[in-house]
Amino acid sequence: MTTYTAINLIARPQGGPIGPALFDVVQKKLPIVGQGEFLVKQSHMSLDPAMFGWMSPDPDSYIPPVELGTVMRSSGIGEVVESNHPDFYVGDRVMGMMGWQQYILSNGAGLNKVTVPLTDETILSIFALPGLTATQGLFNVGKPKKGETLVVSGAAGSVGSIVGQLAKAEGLRVIGIVGTADKADWIVNELGFDGAINYKSENLAEQLAQLTPEGIDIYFENTGGSIQHHVVNRMNAHGRIVVCGMIADYPKAQPDLAPSWIPIIKKRLTIQGFTMPDHFGDIPQLLEKLTPYVMQGKIKHRSHTLEGLESAITGLNFFFTGQNKGKLIVKL
Ligand SMILES: NC(=O)c1ccc[n+]([C@@H]2O[C@H](COP(=O)([O-])OP(=O)(O)OC[C@H]3O[C@@H](n4cnc5c(N)ncnc54)[C@H](OP(=O)(O)O)[C@@H]3O)[C@@H](O)[C@H]2O)c1
Incomplete structure (x- = not known):
């Protein structure tokens, strides 16, 4: 494959349901992996109510809005498929902010390795x-x-x-x-x-x-x-x-x-x-x-998985209608 799909935010929500008018589904060329970089194929991405705040134009919120014309922000989990980075190897599982896209070129900033033998859904539902x-x-x-x-x-x-x-x-x-x-x-x-x-x-x-x-x-x-x-x-x-x-x-x-x-x-x-x-600096203590509690079997979860990157666009509405039964996840 030489191209991949990404979804850019192109307009701010004005109230009412979220839909295709706010997004542009684009094809991008797979990037060349430079020295100190690696390429991740995202397998699952998390949908979160916080995304409504990230799409809004409010510059005074706790995190800057997603700029129009850029890839919509989200966290996710995936696998390193090509690497010229000394610490990340092909086959490593990583998670972090990946955005609404199939592939991510990274220098490692903001991505962490996942070594626990749990499914992607469980990790996004509990440990993320x-x-x-x-x-x-x-x-x-x-x-x-x-x-x-x-x-x-x-x-x-x-x-x-x-x-x-x-x-x-x-x-x-x-x-x-x-x-x-x-x-x-x-x-x-x-x-x-x-x-x-x-x-x-x-x-x-x-x-x-x-x-x-x-x-x-x-x-x-x-x-x-x-x-x-x-x-x-x-x-x-x-x-x-x-x-x-x-x-x-x-x-x-x-x-x-x-x-x-x-x-x-x-x-x-x-x-x-x-x-x-x-509190991102406190993640080790929080984990x-x-x-x-998780190891003692005291935390059950259910994840609600949507199929395909583009399902994120209307899937976000599930948070308002209450249609999501558990953690809303998109399987790419
Ligand atoms: N402060 C933070 O750093 C932080 C981090 C993560 C999440 N959050 C916030 O935590 C909340 C829960 O997030 P989540 O990811 O766990 O989402 P979630 O609870 O899995 O999904 C949202 C749920 O909200 C309920 N809801 C929707 N509209 C409602 C209304 N008008 N009145 C009452 N309930 C309504 C729906 O369930 P019902 O079917 O029961 O109505 C819906 O399923 C969100 O407000 C999110 O923004 C904050």
């Missing part, structure tokens, strides 16, 4: 962004204590499902907020959560009160949405709210109104946002914390 985010947010921001009650939104998603399982393993009572009965069933009956609430159902305050009889100590927020108001009303004194994501607001021109700040004073709450790029 989802597991690192869950570990950082739960332990370093949420500071869980045995016996406390944690509520997590987006609970059947890739981050939320790991947060809940880690908290269960630490001896907390864990309630998950999800958008379908099937997801509620999965987190309770497969993952061992203590309860689930469908945020699209009625009587949310009553359901929450029933499932959190001793109040809520930690709220791990992945979505936003109106249930946030009910959760804040049930927070215990000195509770912690870990603000990881607000997917309900990403497609809206105007975000939802936030809950009143009065309970923040009365309950002396701590509300803290975090983003993973601040050291996460890996034993």
Whole structure:
């Protein structure tokens, strides 16, 4: 093969579903591999809600937007197929920021070797962004204590499902907020959560009160949405709210109104946002914390794999419709 396919971002989302109008599918010539370089054939790439932020024009976010006319940003995993680099050999498996493209020419910056004998899907679902985010947010921001009650939104998603399982393993009572009965069933009956609430159902305050009889100590927020108001009303004194994501607001021109700040004073709450790029230097420590839970079989996952590079274009909408059942991955 002398050419390969890449997908460039050519327009910013304006609200509404993501589609082909935002992207240009291009054929590129395979590059010549120079001294100190190697060529990677990407096998699986991760789709993440963060991509909506990366596509938006906001220059004040935690990471610069993807420039129009350049390859869409994403992380992925692949194999070295040609190398003139002293430390990377043909056959090495590597992961890192690869973008929406079949091949990547690299000098090694930002790519790490993968040596654990796990499938690409498992690595992207647990040891990449989802597991690192869950570990950082739960332990370093949420500071869980045995016996406390944690509520997590987006609970059947890739981050939320790991947060809940880690908290269960630490001896907390864990309630998950999800958008379908099937997801509620999965987190309770497969993952061992203590309860689930469908945020699209009625009587949310009553359901929450029933499932959190001793109040809520930690709220791990992945979505936003109106249930946030009910959760804040049930927070215990000195509770912690870990603000990881607000997917309900990403497609809206105007975000939802936030809950009143009065309970923040009365309950002396701590509300803290975090983003993973601040913690990429902490990855070894985060993996050291996460890996034993995985090895003890305490972290189950499911990945939702789409076929073919171009499936990423409309696949991104699954995050808003809730169609993704687990970690959304594109198999190239
Ligand atoms: N801070 C960081 O560094 C960081 C890193 C990674 C991810 N995140 C954030 O963490 C959150 C979860 O990411 P993920 O990769 O694990 O995605 P995910 O949970 O696997 O997928 C997104 C899920 O959000 C739910 N959702 C969509 N619209 C919603 C709405 N209006 N109200 C409530 N729920 C809604 C859907 O599930 P239902 O069917 O249950 O509605 C959907 O499946 C995202 O907000 C993401 O931006 C942050």
